[in-house]
Amino acid sequence: MSENNPQRNVFDAIADPTRRRLVRLLAETDEMPLHELTAHFQMGRTAVSKHLTILKEAGLVLDRKVGRETRFRLNASPLQEVQDWVAFYSKFWSTNMLRLKQLLEEEEE
The missing domain is CATH 1.10.10.10 (Winged helix-like DNA-binding domain superfamily/Winged helix DNA-binding domain)
Structure with missing residues (x-):
């Protein structure tokens, strides 16, 4: 900028x-x-x-x-933009970690 x-x-x-x-x-x-x-x-x-x-x-x-x-x-208040960005990726990682956990549990069976 x-x-x-x-x-x-x-x-x-x-x-x-x-x-x-x-x-x-x-x-x-x-x-x-x-x-x-x-x-x-x-x-x-x-x-x-x-x-x-x-x-x-x-x-x-x-x-x-x-x-x-x-x-x-x-x-x-401008930090809300950062919070929103972090929240998106937090959800992204939570979802992907859950998927990974499920895959690992399926492999163990």
């Missing part, structure tokens, strides 16, 4: 382990300022801010200004 595209795919956004960790941190709190988020990583504020921008473009993170500070919070 183009860097200039204002709508980023949620799968692209969570593909990076740093961004998944940011999502997790934000899920554990109401909101968190950039300096507190940065304290959880071995990278500078600029790098964390770039990751947050990607999450914001995917609609996963919302921000608001409080004085000179920017606070971030999770908007989990």
Whole structure:
């Protein structure tokens, strides 16, 4: 997806382990300022801010200004797309494992 595209795919956004960790941190709190988020990583504020921008473009993170500070919070609703995708494959694997079990039981007989 183009860097200039204002709508980023949620799968692209969570593909990076740093961004998944940011999502997790934000899920554990109401909101968190950039300096507190940065304290959880071995990278500078600029790098964390770039990751947050990607999450914001995917609609996963919302921000608001409080004085000179920017606070971030999770908007989990775009993760429903990921949940739906995982649920489909979960059903796929459950069905196929059941078939495999049945085949193995038939071979034993």
